[in-house]
Amino acid sequence: RTWHDNTGLFQVDAKLVVIFADSVRLLKENGKFCTLPLRRLSEDDRRFVEHVALQLPGSDAKYVSSSN
Numbered sequence: 001r002t003w004h005d006n007t008g009l010f011q012v013d014a015k016l017v018v019i020f021a022d023s024v025r026l027l028k029e030n031g032k033f034c035t036l037p038l039r040r041l042s043e044d045d046r047r048f049v050e051h052v053a054l055q056l057p058g059s060d061a062k063y064v065s066s067s068n
C-alpha cells in the first residue's frame with residue numbers, strides 16, 4: 001500500500017504491521033520499520049487504519065491500543 005501524509009507531499013510504500021492508539025507502525029519495502037502518528041496520515045489512510053482496527057477481534061474502540 002502507498003501511504004500519504006496529511007500534506008500530500010510525502011508518501012511511502014509499506015505494509016501496516018501494528019496499530020497503536022495514536023500511531024501506526026509500517027514495514028517499508030527496504031525492510032525497515034517506521035512509526036507515524038495518526039495525525040500525520042492522510043484522511044484516506046486514517047480511514048483505512050480505522051477500518052482495519054475495527055475488523056480485529058474484540059475491537060470495540062476506534063483504534064486498538066498497544067503498549068508495544
